[in-house]
Amino acid sequence: PPFALNRKKEYGNVNAAGYVEWLMPFAGEIRRVLRDDGSFVLDLGGTWNKGVPTRSLYHYEVALALTRNLFHLAQEFYWYNPSKLPSPAEWVTVRRIRVKDAVNTVWWFSKTEHPDADNRRVLTAYSESMEKLLENGYKAKQRPSGWDISENFSRRHEGAIPPNLLRIANTESNGQYQRACREAGLKVHPARFPYGLPEFFVRFLTRPGETVLDCFAGSNVTGRVSEDLERRWIVCELSEEYLAGSRFRFGDMAAPA
């Protein structure tokens, strides 16, 4: 959904005060259509209290409200976008009393305590040092921190289990969607997901043939990802112009209706 930014984007943002009240009706409907073992993933960027260099707690208020009686919090993730600009400028680059804000919280909610999930679908390559460790062997013993590390630790699996910090740069500049929008004179959506973000959660939390819903679709990266991963998908978007542009993600180069 749109974040509670002080500087509004062209699609219009909601203020931090009242954000929970605004979001709750959507959350209720999402719960209604969600399978019992389904997941609800919510990407919420942070924001600042107007006029002062202190942080709003609105995204935590959202999490508290949603876990009161609608959802369980399965896990929280952080999307780290290393290519974020050093902003907000007033506090970060002018007065230099804060550092740049480069993570979004991504809340993973579920209807029951055991949503369908499998981290073997999102394994990553082993790090260089883990590769060395697997090559040279590993001495099983109790570590100083108290961890009991067994021989099993030197077994090579299919890959490394990812952390809940997702490092995904958002720098795409010349994709099919952007080029086609420019040619057609349609506005490029000003806040798109990098492909890898929805990809991670669709892989992790759904299986082929299952259905993904994005009710704040924007330029429909989620739909494109779901299509590629052979999931069924349904998206909603308020702006017909963004929806028209999103058709370019599917090779539909005809002038959108």
Add this chain to the structure above:
DNA sequence: ATGTTACCCGAAACAGAATG
């Protein structure tokens, strides 16, 4: 009193082209 616009400030990543 309230809304609008211009201005200011700056770091890193990455795709794709060019070069070695």
Add this chain to the structure above:
DNA sequence: CATTCTGTTTCGGGTAACAT
């Protein structure tokens, strides 16, 4: 094929000046 270069992108904030 590996490296280097080029162009483009990124869910901002306050403030001053001006308009309604």
